[in-house]
Amino acid sequence: MSNYVRIFDTTLRDGEQSPGATLTSSEKVEIARQLARLGVDIIEAGFPAASPDDLAGVRLVAEEVGREENVRKWAPEGVRPPIICGLARASAADIDRAWEAVRTADRPRIHTFLATSEIHMKHKLRLDPEEVVERTREMVAYARSLCADVEFSPEDAGRSNPDFLYVVLAEAIKAGATTLNIPDTVGYTLPDEFGGLIAGIIRNTPGIAGVTVSVHCHDDLGLATANTLAGIAAGARQAEVTLNGIGERAGNTSLEEVVMALHTRRPIFKLDCGVRTEQITSSSRMVSQYTGIVVQPNKAIVGANAFAHEAGIHQDGMLKHNLTYEIMQPETVGLSQSRLVLGKHSGRAALRARLLEMGYELTDENLGEVFNRFKRVADKKKNVTEADLQALVKDELYQPREIFHLEDMQVVCGTLGMPTATVRMRGPDGASVVRAAMGTGPVDACYKAIDEIMLLPNKLLEYNLHAVTEGIDALGEVSVRIQVDARDVSAPQRLSAQHEQLGHRIFGGHGASTDTIVAGARAYVNAINKAMAALGMHSDQQAPDAARTPTA
Numbered sequence: 001m002s003n004y005v006r007i008f009d010t011t012l013r014d015g016e017q018s019p020g021a022t023l024t025s026s027e028k029v030e031i032a033r034q035l036a037r038l039g040v041d042i043i044e045a046g047f048p049a050a051s052p053d054d055l056a057g058v059r060l061v062a063e064e065v066g067r068e069e070n071v072r073k074w075a076p077e078g079v080r081p082p083i084i085c086g087l088a089r090a091s092a093a094d095i096d097r098a099w100e101a102v103r104t105a106d107r108p109r110i111h112t113f114l115a116t117s118e119i120h121m122k123h124k125l126r127l128d129p130e131e132v133v134e135r136t137r138e139m140v141a142y143a144r145s146l147c148a149d150v151e152f153s154p155e156d157a158g159r160s161n162p163d164f165l166y167v168v169l170a171e172a173i174k175a176g177a178t179t180l181n182i183p184d185t186v187g188y189t190l191p192d193e194f195g196g197l198i199a200g201i202i203r204n205t206p207g208i209a210g211v212t213v214s215v216h217c218h219d220d221l222g223l224a225t226a227n228t229l230a231g232i233a234a235g236a237r238q239a240e241v242t243l244n245g246i247g248e249r250a251g252n253t254s255l256e257e258v259v260m261a262l263h264t265r266r267p268i269f270k271l272d273c274g275v276r277t278e279q280i281t282s283s284s285r286m287v288s289q290y291t292g293i294v295v296q297p298n299k300a301i302v303g304a305n306a307f308a309h310e311a312g313i314h315q316d317g318m319l320k321h322n323l324t325y326e327i328m329q330p331e332t333v334g335l336s337q338s339r340l341v342l343g344k345h346s347g348r349a350a351l352r353a354r355l356l357e358m359g360y361e362l363t364d365e366n367l368g369e370v371f372n373r374f375k376r377v378a379d380k381k382k383n384v385t386e387a388d389l390q391a392l393v394k395d396e397l398y399q400p401r402e403i404f405h406l407e408d409m410q411v412v413c414g415t416l417g418m419p420t421a422t423v424r425m426r427g428p429d430g431a432s433v434v435r436a437a438m439g440t441g442p443v444d445a446c447y448k449a450i451d452e453i454m455l456l457p458n459k460l461l462e463y464n465l466h467a468v469t470e471g472i473d474a475l476g477e478v479s480v481r482i483q484v485d486a487r488d489v490s491a492p493q494r495l496s497a498q499h500e501q502l503g504h505r506i507f508g509g510h511g512a513s514t515d516t517i518v519a520g521a522r523a524y525v526n527a528i529n530k531a532m533a534a535l536g537m538h539s540d541q542q543a544p545d546a547a548r549t550p551t552a
């Protein structure tokens with residue numbers, strides 16, 4: 001058995017199924033590039049049958065990140081295009097869309113799935129077990145007629161009868177599946193149980209020797225990483241994971257936890273994977289910024305406190321020898337918190353070089369924009385760290401093409417009067433519009449003024465403010481999530497891969513500034529711009545009724 005574990009990243013598919021994690025195509029490509037730098041083996045880029053947008057996003061990833069000739073244009077030496085995978089239900093129409101989306105990659109993969117647990121077969125699929133076996137055979141064979149690399153997943157395998165699984169999986173192998181992925185779809189199993197399931201599958205499924213066995217766990221009981229490691233110990237050689245563990249409900253197995261467990265406990269596992277661990281921190285931050293899903297401070301490996309030693313007794317131990325309380329070095333995961341990156345006297349060339357080291361290759365024009373923001377921050381803040389730079393790059397560059405642009409704002413607040421915000425924005429017709437509003441606080445006032453200009457009815461579901469680094473002069477980052485009000489506009493919908501339902505999309509936005517109210521305004525405008533883009537508006541188009549620009 002091979003001693004290499006393939007890392008299959010599904011941040012852009014299962015991760016993006018988290019409420020509010022909606023990503024634009026350009027954000028997907030940026031994350032996919034970072035995943036390639038990180039060294040994952042397979043990127044599951046989306047579910048192309050969900051909507052035309054999703055198909056376009058996966059296709060773009062296949063082109064930009066899945067083809068050697070394009071990867072050479074942006075990637076540092078040594079970065080290879082990963083396999084690009086598209087998800088499909090076990091239907092010819094879905095498989096056709098997945099193939100259409102991934103076919104231009106050098107190494108495309110179709111991943112098709114069909115539920116095998118009693119409860120799913122009876123209530124969701126309304127199929128007999130024999131019909132499930134038949135459909136598996138037909139659809140895997142169909143996918144294989146299009147693509148040489150086919151993965152099959154018996155959905156809800158964790159609650160399926162193992163004897164039935166052996167039969168379904170054997171048929172999938174005969175029909176041409178090259179990877180068999182075993183999902184614990186609802187995060188129900190315990191580590192011993194899941195390890196036993198994988199061992200049983202490897203022992204009892206005819207023909208399994210020639211295929212890769214994969215594990216895909218959800219975290220409903222907080223056991224996703226433990227179950228994944230148990231599956232690997234039992235012989236699985238592919239792990240399906242997401243950065244920061246994002247995903248449906250409680251999320252998926254987190255990439256960083258599995259990779260660092262394999263790395264830190266190598267004498268136990270004796271297994272390798274291709275992930276460049278020093279890229280973990282920047283990858284995690286990028287995903288958090290783009291999805292708007294904040295990483296909890298005590299999250300293993302990538303949480304703000306993961307390497308912080310607060311208690312005096314720990315600090316004393318650390319000063320004597322860092323291995324007293326630290327099982328991993330922060331540098332191993334690319335954390336260089338205290339490292340001063342650049343100061344206010346640093347020039348454009350130094351900034352370009354530092355950003356290149358962090359994986360951002362900017363055009364002259366983009367570099368100019370980031371440099372101007374950097375200078376403004378450096379004037380206010382003594383130490384500009386890597387985390388600050390990452391927040392600025394995201395804030396300046398990886399925005400959807402803005403439909404409305406926040407030009408200026410001023411807020412008056414305090415204990416004496418009503419908080420009032422005045423906001424000036426440039427609309428899609430190029431004209432500037434000014435509106436003022438009062439609110440219960442400065443953020444509320446500001447959001448009301450923005451609403452009066454952007455006119456897209458929405459509900460603010462979440463507002464999160466956190467400091468990028470320590471200190472009174474820290475750059476503040478705000479993440480928001482909004483839901484477009486379906487009564488007033490035809491809110492964009494997309495099909496969920498597993499629930500077969502159309503759902504309203506929630507949009508996340510992100511903003512950074514040394515002024516937290518400005519950061520909040522940027523985040524809100526960013527989220528509304530994303531929603532408008534999904535409604536089909538463009539920056540050079542007249543806004544639809546729900547978002548018409550009022551005359552100044």
Ligand code: KIV
Binds near residue numbers: 216
């Ligand atoms: O959790 C699950 O079962 C899935 C499948 C589509 C693999 O995400």
Ligand code: ZN
Binds near residue numbers: 014183185216218252
């Ligand atoms: Zn899943």
